[in-house]
Amino acid sequence: MNGRQQHVVIIGGGPGGYESALVAAQLGAQVSVVEQTGLGGAAVLTDCVPSKTLIATSDFMSRFASAGRLGVGFEGTQDDQHAEANAIQINDRILDLAKAQSRDIRAQLERVGVRILAGRGHISGPGKVTAELADGDTEQLNADVILLAVGCTPRVMPSAMPDGERILTWQQIYDLTELPEKLIVVGSGVTGAELAHAFLGLGSDVTLVSSRDRVLPGEDADAATVIEHVFRRRGMNVLGRSRMKSAARDGDEVIVTLEDGREVRGSHVLLAVGSVPLTADIGLENAGVDTSDSGHITVDRVSRTSAQGVYAAGDCTGVLPLASVAAMQGRIAMAHALGDAVAPLNLRGVCANIFTDPEIATVGYSQADVEAGRVQARTVTMPLSTNPRAKMRNITDGFVKIFSHPGGGTVIGGVVVAPQASELIYPLAVAVQNRLTVDQLASTFSVYPSMTGTIAEAARRLHSLEA
Numbered sequence: 001m002n003g004r005q006q007h008v009v010i011i012g013g014g015p016g017g018y019e020s021a022l023v024a025a026q027l028g029a030q031v032s033v034v035e036q037t038g039l040g041g042a043a044v045l046t047d048c049v050p051s052k053t054l055i056a057t058s059d060f061m062s063r064f065a066s067a068g069r070l071g072v073g074f075e076g077t078q079d080d081q082h083a084e085a086n087a088i089q090i091n092d093r094i095l096d097l098a099k100a101q102s103r104d105i106r107a108q109l110e111r112v113g114v115r116i117l118a119g120r121g122h123i124s125g126p127g128k129v130t131a132e133l134a135d136g137d138t139e140q141l142n143a144d145v146i147l148l149a150v151g152c153t154p155r156v157m158p159s160a161m162p163d164g165e166r167i168l169t170w171q172q173i174y175d176l177t178e179l180p181e182k183l184i185v186v187g188s189g190v191t192g193a194e195l196a197h198a199f200l201g202l203g204s205d206v207t208l209v210s211s212r213d214r215v216l217p218g219e220d221a222d223a224a225t226v227i228e229h230v231f232r233r234r235g236m237n238v239l240g241r242s243r244m245k246s247a248a249r250d251g252d253e254v255i256v257t258l259e260d261g262r263e264v265r266g267s268h269v270l271l272a273v274g275s276v277p278l279t280a281d282i283g284l285e286n287a288g289v290d291t292s293d294s295g296h297i298t299v300d301r302v303s304r305t306s307a308q309g310v311y312a313a314g315d316c317t318g319v320l321p322l323a324s325v326a327a328m329q330g331r332i333a334m335a336h337a338l339g340d341a342v343a344p345l346n347l348r349g350v351c352a353n354i355f356t357d358p359e360i361a362t363v364g365y366s367q368a369d370v371e372a373g374r375v376q377a378r379t380v381t382m383p384l385s386t387n388p389r390a391k392m393r394n395i396t397d398g399f400v401k402i403f404s405h406p407g408g409g410t411v412i413g414g415v416v417v418a419p420q421a422s423e424l425i426y427p428l429a430v431a432v433q434n435r436l437t438v439d440q441l442a443s444t445f446s447v448y449p450s451m452t453g454t455i456a457e458a459a460r461r462l463h464s465l466e467a
């Protein structure tokens, strides 16, 4: 690096883009972000933040519905006692919250001197980005470093084209003015499972079309089994081993036709059949940036692409589609590009959470890693049903699972299935990240009574296996 101020141009203002902009500005670079939709990206405006806000309302309604089991009654006649979701108010709140977060991010970037260009960016040659601005102008930018963080968009099938009214992607549900009466959710990955559960909690009649043997095929099998059991118990119609062939409107109804010929009728269908990277028209060929067959940009562990001076971060790389990973890839890219100290991306410490009720939180090595022989581990699974705090709170579903290394007892992974597991996974994440042993975890005080008591108890069980 010479003494001249480096110019960094970032295409895409989601977590991958805005986090890298902050780091680059902090490291003294002149930074421009070209963003076509709004700062915060899909994460803030249509995907992560809106879905979690919807789930917050749904969770509240579910708690309300189970109040009777904790001895709480409501005034009024028995038949009349139910909470009702107001779709307009819920969606207004969601969209307001998303826009406010987007504004906060813009203000944060502007405070550190980042230039924000509203429009579409593409690489026009080595070290060159063209921005087609929203106001109709075009601007040419010279860049010492280019970072691509363009994200993904919902995958659509020609036989099930979304119409924004009754055939919907997850990005279109926040425009609904009424709660879907009979919702068919297609796809039982994380997006499908979270949203199917959210709408069930809000009062929709939900059918989940799952192409695999069980819901959440990529997750811990024990955890997914608990969630599928809860779905069914709460009245969701889960159609296992069922692949959608097509979805079509029939007046005010939708018909989902499965590959085996069965038809499912509903008022709305929500398509959650995966995502495709937005990498087709961003001029990758103009700089020699390689992609995989799926169109994801190929990167190494410091986010370098195949082209010198071009980095990529987030979902468009296909490394691990989480907001936290996108942000980390972006920070690493800028540190590397601008000559700061940097450690390559380490996915073993990544914490993830599925926001169903109960939630599934995971960190480190998984059961699948153990079963595939990628790592040797001892495993203990403790149900929550014996935890005193869980009993007090009427929590019956869930468990804590810990994986430790045989021989030293280092904690290498964990799964928590519990209400707010996203908060409970942190002690296990600290243990994995800092290579703590099960003995260190077991000898740490936990509050009595508390859900974390089960984490300490599981660690104690692993100690006795070690002994």
Ligand SMILES: Cc1cc2nc3c(=O)[nH]c(=O)nc-3n(C[C@H](O)[C@H](O)[C@H](O)COP(=O)(O)OP(=O)(O)OC[C@H]3O[C@@H](n4cnc5c(N)ncnc54)[C@H](O)[C@@H]3O)c2cc1C
Residues within 6 Å of the ligand: 011, 012, 013, 014, 015, 016, 017, 034, 035, 036, 037, 038, 040, 041, 042, 043, 044, 046, 047, 048, 049, 051, 052, 119, 120, 121, 122, 149, 150, 151, 152, 170, 191, 278, 282, 313, 314, 315, 316, 320, 321, 322, 323, 324, 325, 326
């Ligand atoms: C329903 C759902 C829920 C999710 N929930 C969670 C969660 O709870 N926790 C979690 O960690 N992750 C969650 N994720 C994943 C998370 O949303 C993504 O990992 C994250 O959005 C990736 O960030 P990104 O910066 O790569 O891309 P994005 O957030 O997609 O941002 C990319 C931005 O680039 C813009 N762009 C694209 N092309 C151009 C161009 N040519 N010029 C200018 N701008 C362009 C796009 O408009 C977009 O605004 C969820 C995903 C979905 C679908």
Ligand SMILES: NC(=O)c1ccc[n+]([C@@H]2O[C@H](COP(=O)([O-])OP(=O)(O)OC[C@H]3O[C@@H](n4cnc5c(N)ncnc54)[C@H](O)[C@@H]3O)[C@@H](O)[C@H]2O)c1
Residues within 6 Å of the ligand: 186, 187, 188, 189, 190, 191, 192, 194, 209, 210, 211, 212, 217, 242, 243, 244, 245, 272, 273, 274, 275, 320, 321, 322, 352, 353, 354, 355
């Ligand atoms: N809480 C979170 O952190 C969160 C939430 C949502 C998404 N995400 C991220 O996004 C990633 C992608 O998740 P996703 O669920 O959007 O996509 P996905 O690709 O993981 O799941 C899509 C599912 O749809 C199924 N499918 C495809 N075509 C089908 C058809 N015709 N009929 C029936 N089923 C069909 C697939 O088999 C697959 O199981 C996740 O792995 C996660 O990293 C994270």
